[in-house]
Amino acid sequence: MPIQYYIYLCLTLFSIGIIGVLTRRNAIIVFMCVELMLNAVNLLLVAFSKMHHGVALGSSPTTMVGIEGQIFVFFIMVVAAAEVSVGLAIIVMMYRNTHSVDINFLNRLKN
Amino acid sequence: MSTTDILFYFLSALAIFSAIMVLVSRNPVHSVLWLILVFFAISGHYILLNAQFLAIVNLIVYAGAIMVLFLFVIMLMNLNAETEPQKHMWMKLAGVISGGCFLMVFVSLVRQATDMQNKSVLMKTGDIGLIKNLGKALFSDYVVPFEISSVLFLSAMVGAVVIGKKD
Numbered sequence A: 001m002p003i004q005y006y007i008y009l010c011l012t013l014f015s016i017g018i019i020g021v022l023t024r025r026n027a028i029i030v031f032m033c034v035e036l037m038l039n040a041v042n043l044l045l046v047a048f049s050k051m052h053h054g055v056a057l058g059s060s061p062t063t064m065v066g067i068e069g070q071i072f073v074f075f076i077m078v079v080a081a082a083e084v085s086v087g088l089a090i091i092v093m094m095y096r097n098t099h100s101v102d103i104n105f106l107n108r109l110k111n
Numbered sequence B: 001m002s003t004t005d006i007l008f009y010f011l012s013a014l015a016i017f018s019a020i021m022v023l024v025s026r027n028p029v030h031s032v033l034w035l036i037l038v039f040f041a042i043s044g045h046y047i048l049l050n051a052q053f054l055a056i057v058n059l060i061v062y063a064g065a066i067m068v069l070f071l072f073v074i075m076l077m078n079l080n081a082e083t084e085p086q087k088h089m090w091m092k093l094a095g096v097i098s099g100g101c102f103l104m105v106f107v108s109l110v111r112q113a114t115d116m117q118n119k120s121v122l123m124k125t126g127d128i129g130l131i132k133n134l135g136k137a138l139f140s141d142y143v144v145p146f147e148i149s150s151v152l153f154l155s156a157m158v159g160a161v162v163i164g165k166k167d
Helices: A003-023 A027-056 A067-098 A103-107 B003-024 B028-048 B052-076 B089-111 B131-140 B143-164
Strands: none
Touching (some): A003 A027, A003 B089, A027 B003, A067 B131, A067 B143, B028 B052
């Protein structure tokens, strides 16, 4: 599988996430599209780590060259989990105050 | 077309179709279910790339914990009926066109890049996805970010509880 196929796939998922953030009005759906973008980036990082590993395996068969990509994906998942918990707490608090999760309505509160 | 290629195309089509259905669904619960299907497809891609630890962690953390949190919040707010007023059709079209422009710019960038020609991804083999090697690298070279991420979790937990208190 050439690397371009993985890049095209992750670009498509990322742009679908962007379209979701721009188009939808429900704050929870917007949050879910951000998670979709993060997952597209995770997949691309793992694909690049395997590409570099495949290139480096030719020179020495016990090398660990591409492992930083997968460790970075691990930390991205850590940060995404923490961000989801805090973000959902904020959404629940705003829903309790205004009884709406419409982002245009929530945007008017910046006074 | 080997089995690997067929699996790759099938998982890619499943991921892209499910992502589009996340956007198109009017019911938020359906959107969450389609997003879980996207996560399953991406975990399938991880298994094809022999990133076994990340495939399982993706399923457990994302599809198992984060999406369950989303479902809790959606059902807490009783959003099962679609109650949001839709944006105007031309605004949705403008959003789709800007996303499409982004995609077109980056696809054209990738097509004319010369240092990405003839590079292929090592699939189905490769030792760096195994949990033993990942654990060794994580606890020897990257132990400081690992401990800092535990502090991050603690602060996120405290922050979520403080924000969610009904004072």
